[in-house]
Amino acid sequence: MKWEMVIGLETHVQLATRSKMFSGSPTAFGAAPNVQADAVDLALPGVLPVPNRQAVADAIRFGLAVGAQINPHSWFERKNYFYPDLPKGYQISQYEEPVVKGGVVTFALEGVPHQVLLTRAHLEEDAGKSLHEDFHGRSGIDLNRAGTPLLEIVTEPVMRSAAEAVAYARTLHQLVTWIGICDGNMQEGSFRCDANVSVRPRGQVEFGTRCEIKNLNSFRFLEQAILHEFERQVELLESGGKVVQETRLYDPERDETRTMRSKEDAQDYRYFPDPDLPPLCIDAAWIEQERAALPELPAALAQRLQTRFGLSAYDAGLLTASREWANYFLVMTGEGTLDPKLCANWMTGELAATLKRTGLEVQDSSVSAHQLAALLRRIQDGTLSGKMAREVFEILWQEGGEVDALIAARGLSQVSDNAVLEKLIDELLAAHPAQVEEFRAGKDKVFGFFVGRAMKASGGRANPQQLNELLRRKLSGS
Amino acid sequence: MNLDDTSLRALCAGLRERTFSSEELTRAYLQRIEQYDTHLGCFITVDPDRSLSQARAADVRLARGEGGPLTGIPVAHKDIFCAEGWRTTCGSRMLSNFVAPYDAHVIQRFNEAGAVILGKTNMDEFAMGSSNETSFYGPVHNPWQTAHVPGGSSGGSAAAVAARLAPLATATDTGGSIRQPAAFCGISGLKPTYGRVSRYGMIAFASSLDQGGLMAPSAADLAWSLGTLVGFDERDATSLARPAEDFSTQLEPSLKGLRIGLPRQYFGAGVDPEVAQALEEALRVYESRGARLVDVDLPHSDLSVPVYYVLAPAEASSNLSRYDGVRYGWRAQQYGDLDEMIARSRAEGFGAEVKLRILTGAYVLSQGYYDAYYLQAQRVRRLIQQDFLQAFERCDVLMGPTAPSTAFRFGDKGSDPVQMYLSDIFTIGVNLAGLPGMSIPVGFDGQGLPVGLQLIGPHFGEARLLAIAHGYQQATDWHARVPGRGEKA
Numbered sequence: 001m002k003w004e005m006v007i008g009l010e011t012h013v014q015l016a017t018r019s020k021m022f023s024g025s026p027t028a029f030g031a032a033p034n035v036q037a038d039a040v041d042l043a044l045p046g047v048l049p050v051p052n053r054q055a056v057a058d059a060i061r062f063g064l065a066v067g068a069q070i071n072p073h074s075w076f077e078r079k080n081y082f083y084p085d086l087p088k089g090y091q092i093s094q095y096e097e098p099v100v101k102g103g104v105v106t107f108a109l110e111g112v113p114h115q116v117l118l119t120r121a122h123l124e125e126d127a128g129k130s131l132h133e134d135f136h137g138r139s140g141i142d143l144n145r146a147g148t149p150l151l152e153i154v155t156e157p158v159m160r161s162a163a164e165a166v167a168y169a170r171t172l173h174q175l176v177t178w179i180g181i182c183d184g185n186m187q188e189g190s191f192r193c194d195a196n197v198s199v200r201p202r203g204q205v206e207f208g209t210r211c212e213i214k215n216l217n218s219f220r221f222l223e224q225a226i227l228h229e230f231e232r233q234v235e236l237l238e239s240g241g242k243v244v245q246e247t248r249l250y251d252p253e254r255d256e257t258r259t260m261r262s263k264e265d266a267q268d269y270r271y272f273p274d275p276d277l278p279p280l281c282i283d284a285a286w287i288e289q290e291r292a293a294l295p296e297l298p299a300a301l302a303q304r305l306q307t308r309f310g311l312s313a314y315d316a317g318l319l320t321a322s323r324e325w326a327n328y329f330l331v332m333t334g335e336g337t338l339d340p341k342l343c344a345n346w347m348t349g350e351l352a353a354t355l356k357r358t359g360l361e362v363q364d365s366s367v368s369a370h371q372l373a374a375l376l377r378r379i380q381d382g383t384l385s386g387k388m389a390r391e392v393f394e395i396l397w398q399e400g401g402e403v404d405a406l407i408a409a410r411g412l413s414q415v416s417d418n419a420v421l422e423k424l425i426d427e428l429l430a431a432h433p434a435q436v437e438e439f440r441a442g443k444d445k446v447f448g449f450f451v452g453r454a455m456k457a458s459g460g461r462a463n464p465q466q467l468n469e470l471l472r473r474k475l476s477g478s
Numbered sequence: 479m480n481l482d483d484t485s486l487r488a489l490c491a492g493l494r495e496r497t498f499s500s501e502e503l504t505r506a507y508l509q510r511i512e513q514y515d516t517h518l519g520c521f522i523t524v525d526p527d528r529s530l531s532q533a534r535a536a537d538v539r540l541a542r543g544e545g546g547p548l549t550g551i552p553v554a555h556k557d558i559f560c561a562e563g564w565r566t567t568c569g570s571r572m573l574s575n576f577v578a579p580y581d582a583h584v585i586q587r588f589n590e591a592g593a594v595i596l597g598k599t600n601m602d603e604f605a606m607g608s609s610n611e612t613s614f615y616g617p618v619h620n621p622w623q624t625a626h627v628p629g630g631s632s633g634g635s636a637a638a639v640a641a642r643l644a645p646l647a648t649a650t651d652t653g654g655s656i657r658q659p660a661a662f663c664g665i666s667g668l669k670p671t672y673g674r675v676s677r678y679g680m681i682a683f684a685s686s687l688d689q690g691g692l693m694a695p696s697a698a699d700l701a702w703s704l705g706t707l708v709g710f711d712e713r714d715a716t717s718l719a720r721p722a723e724d725f726s727t728q729l730e731p732s733l734k735g736l737r738i739g740l741p742r743q744y745f746g747a748g749v750d751p752e753v754a755q756a757l758e759e760a761l762r763v764y765e766s767r768g769a770r771l772v773d774v775d776l777p778h779s780d781l782s783v784p785v786y787y788v789l790a791p792a793e794a795s796s797n798l799s800r801y802d803g804v805r806y807g808w809r810a811q812q813y814g815d816l817d818e819m820i821a822r823s824r825a826e827g828f829g830a831e832v833k834l835r836i837l838t839g840a841y842v843l844s845q846g847y848y849d850a851y852y853l854q855a856q857r858v859r860r861l862i863q864q865d866f867l868q869a870f871e872r873c874d875v876l877m878g879p880t881a882p883s884t885a886f887r888f889g890d891k892g893s894d895p896v897q898m899y900l901s902d903i904f905t906i907g908v909n910l911a912g913l914p915g916m917s918i919p920v921g922f923d924g925q926g927l928p929v930g931l932q933l934i935g936p937h938f939g940e941a942r943l944l945a946i947a948h949g950y951q952q953a954t955d956w957h958a959r960v961p962g963r964g965e966k967a
Contacts, residue, residue: 089799275686
């Protein structure tokens with residue numbers, strides 16, 4: 001029997017707000033335990049939550065970016081359960097009415113367009129962290145993360161392969177960082193996926209029983225966990241077993257998933273509207289304000305790069321991998337004098353390679369877009385050969401400086417003056433009459449000998465194209 | 479200083495004219511507390527050093543000619559308000575070791591006004607009770623008859639004001655916790671419109687119903703101090719911004735033409751005849767000063783108690799989840815694992831009434847019961863609100879008994895919680911509708927226990943309510959009567 005995989009993803013996107021979802025504490029990562037927890041985060045007696053306006057604005061922007069409906073009237077509920085790192089004994093979340101309804105995320109997978117329908121996106125607060133090691137049999141609680149704003153984005157069960165799920169997650173990651181609502185840092189947990197996986201015989205309409213795999217914080221783990229879970233369920237079914245609905249945890253070290261809790265011990269969270277918080281009302285004016293603040297989205301920009309600059313879909317995709325990457329390109333081509341293809345080639349070639357080698361992000365690049373543009377302008381006007389430009393690029397990267405000043409100071413400009421090149425060639429031919437004869441007798445190989453000598457004589461600065469033309473003309477005796 | 483027969487206005491004048499200092503005034507009240515409170519039990523915490531240092535700071539302001547209506551005035555605060563550096567117990571063993579590290583908005587406003595914290599008053603545990611009998615810190619005795627309860631949950635504040643151990647007290651009202659003890663103790667109490675007083679730092683019982691308020695001998699005293707209590711607070715998302723009002727200058731409108739609505743449901747068979755009698759006489763006083771009586775209907779009022787005992791426990795069950803022994807408060811000594819630590823800490827830290835309400839609340843919110851209880855109660859709550867709004871189309875104020883009876887004896891309603899719950903039957907609707915409500919003393923029963931008249935106004939009608947109460951108090955002197963405070967003759 002052929003099995004089909006059915007996947008739905010729930011992604012917790014940590015919003016890049018300065019303060020927490022319902023308190024004024026900062027949200028920066030990596031602070032000493034409990035220094036970023038105020039009275040509200042500690043759930044002291046008497047404290048109250050106040051919603052973070054920016055977090056709501058971020059949710060609206062996300063909704064607009066995926067073409068979803070912004071709910072004019074949603075509300076916050078309490079999800080009640082006891083856990084030591086959940087200070088209030090409940091998490092404030094949205095249950096019945098989320099702030100964002102519907103929406104769609106589109107991407108191409110191996111050239112084929114895909115659409116993933118979203119069910120909803122809702123606002124909630126994160127819990128703290130329990131630390132069970134290093135405390136000699138006791139547990140430590142760090143509440144720095146408690147109350148951090150999250151946007152939980154839920155898809156319909158529409159994905160049919162691990163590759164599709166990963167492509168969706170990557171596109172979502174690109175989008176939330178692009179519109180500036182998330183820093184996208186997966187190691188720090190700013191973008192975490194839970195995967196709902198089920199299998200069914202191909203052709204069957206009903207879904208199989210699903211399992212939820214929690215806390216996948218890299219694209220690789222997401223893919224491995226889904227593939228592994230698929231195999232586990234298929235093996236189980238093929239050996240006559242049944243899939244039990246449960247929550248499973250992926251262990252990347254052993255590459256396996258294991259039971260976290262089954263449906264039987266599923267808790268009753270006793271959701272009810274939080275009486276401390278009035279309904280979340282979003283009017284059209286607010287929506288329009290956020291729409292105006294939204295940047296051009298990656299898909300639209302990629303399309304524009306193709307039609308306006310004549311780039312390939314592949315290049316356009318690479319250049320819109322992140323907003324910083326796209327901005328770099330747009331700054332370079334901004335003056336309208338540079339060949340967009342030349343810019344694209346240099347960015348995806350030399351720049352990308354150097355960034356990768358040095359472990360930097362494009363926004364931290366040692367060579368700015370303006371510097372690279374100045375460099376490419378000198379390729380375009382013939383001052384530099386490609387090889388020389390790479391040398392200048394290397395110097396720029398290491399030492400910085402101004403492109404034209406560097407070229408002048410190091411005598412790096414290309415020799416494109418015909419008179420200078422002709423003089424050089426004439427001297428060369430006069431010094432090697434035997435080789436001239438050989439060439440004229442039909443020994444074409446000797447041409448390379450002259451090119452090499454001429455290049456050497458010019459200190460490597462001769463314009464190669466011009467040199468070739470002049471040399472051939474002179475050797476042929478014309 | 480005659481502390482039995484004074485007003486806040488007179489105390490303020492005395493302080494400003496330097497007839498006496500805030501330190502002297504505070505010492506005088508502290509001395510009364512020392513003298514009487516061992517048999518009354520009004521206070522959970524008194525800290526003379528802290529109080530006197532605040533008093534001295536107020537004296538510095540007063541000496542410079544600065545300060546407002548409450549500068550230098552000692553105020554008793556219900557132990558539900560967090561006050562920085564003060565143990566804040568909420569009447570519970572759970573918080574017996576909790577010293578608040580911050581000020582509630584209400585405390586902050588009183589501190590900024592230069593008022594002196596006289597002490598923290600006794601209360602039903604987490605404000606759950608109508609007799610003050612659920613307090614972990616022992617009973618409060620009604621100063622009029624010490625074998626009787628003071629009412630609850632703000633029993634300590636009410637008894638302290640009645641016994642003149644404090645000229646003014648803060649309190650809170652979730653289902654009648656200001657008005658019912660005010661009635662039982664023969665003083666004036668005001669629960670403002672929901673949202674007028676910030677709940678920040680006021681330990682939550684039922685968030686959608688809780689509201690801070692005041693207790694004092696007279697409506698004029700309440701008007702004198704209400705401006706300090708109310709005000710927008712950005713830390714409470716349910717706080718409402720309103721233009722500032724000077725309540726004490728709005729006290730003199732005529733009662734002529736005042737339309738007093740009498741909900742027929744508030745004058746039924748359940749009301750003690752002596753209470754009904756005192757009310758009749760109070761209404762005569764209003765009529766004699768030009769008011770008209772109008773019969774009105776609150777058709778859903780018999781549902782208010784059941785609705786309240788679904789919604790309030792539901793919210794409480796969640797609000798009290800934070801008391802888990804992890805970060806502060808009571809933690810069990812013996813436990814095996816984390817779950818057991820939480821369970822035992824709560825089992826030991828909470829009293830029986832609190833547990834009963836947590837269980838009730840968890841039940842009505844649980845899967846399969848939510849629609850039938852919680853959602854249904856929310857729907858009926860809206861009907862009750864509409865009843866009030868319709869009634870106010872025909873009258874300016876509603877009047878009726880604050881409680882069906884006068885203060886009952888200790889233990890009288892101990893065995894059946896529903897009997898206890900029914901003592902709030904006339905006060906609960908006001909909380910469900912978010913309206914302002916008052917209780918003022920209008921006489922005594924045959925045992926010498928006070929009878930309270932409840933006044934209910936439309937939303938934000940505090941100024942008018944105070945004026946209507948003040949009009950009555952200018953014609954009568956029930957509010958000026960002082961009890962025996964349990965002294966052995």
